Amino acid sequence: MKTWTVIELIEWTTKFFESSGILSARLDAELLLSHVLKKDRLQLYLGFDMPVFHPNLSAFRTLIKKRSNRVPISYLTNSREFMSLSFYVDERVLIPRPETEILVETVLGLQKTPCHILEIGTGSGAIAVSLAVNQPTWKIIATDISKAAVDVALHNAKLHQCKERITFLNGDLFEPVIELDVLKYDWIISNPPYIGTTDINELVTDVRDNEPEVALFAGCSGLDIIQRLIADTPEFLKPEGKLMLEISHNQSQQVQDLVNSNPAYTACNIIPDLSGIDRFILATV
Ligand SMILES: C[S@@+](CC[C@H](N)C(=O)[O-])C[C@H]1O[C@@H](n2cnc3c(N)ncnc32)[C@H](O)[C@@H]1O
Known part of the structure; x- marks a missing residue:
């Protein structure tokens, strides 16, 4: 042989x-x-x-x-690098994308004092764990509607020795934090599902057939979760607190309109990705 x-x-x-x-x-x-x-x-x-x-x-x-x-490489190797840290990933969670690092870097760049952060839809925990590793004094709560994703995020927090600094909760958007002592946050951040179900055929097979649907899709237009986050966030932010969301490449105008039509917000900025495409919204109350 x-x-x-x-x-x-x-x-x-x-x-x-x-x-x-x-x-x-x-x-x-x-x-x-x-x-x-x-x-x-x-x-x-x-x-x-x-x-x-x-x-x-x-x-x-x-x-x-x-x-x-077409199973993605990261699911086969159970590993993905994000913010120069190695994360465990499998089919239970979205594979963290490089552009999401801009969200983490923006928060790290703007926030200069200890703070309370709420991340909604933590998936693998890439965002919450990167923040906790970079800023050990920050208090972070990270939630996900998928219990399986919360298990993966907790595993990653243990890998990076920051499990004690992040509270992981399972549930729909703000529902798991309502009963907590911390009622107001300096930051609410999320990379929510934002793909419209009508756009399913635009996705490459690797993504469409392998990554969790709950991590990808948010109603026909892709705006269902973003809409709810923009509406509910002000109640949970401290004065001058910030909401930062990752959005799809074609949602910038609609998302700005949603923020600007809500009187609780005082400012709304759009942040581009490295190719100059508008991919993040930063709104202040
Ligand atoms: C695009 S993934 C982001 C995962 C991770 N934060 C990242 O950036 O790699 C969206 C995440 O939101 C979660 N999710 C979807 N709907 C949710 C809801 N209603 N409440 C809380 N989490 C939700 C999904 O389970 C998924 O983990």
């Missing part, structure tokens, strides 16, 4: 992924083999001639099959 080396496996898998229409074929092949062999990509490069045997070979084959069926 043929003995496969690292480079042979990478080259074979790259071709196979290319023929399956996967754009990042070589990178994906390397990431999956690194994961199976528990080596980083540099170590793979240094050991191109190393033979790969069972059970690593069969584990790698299983991952190749899943990836060719």
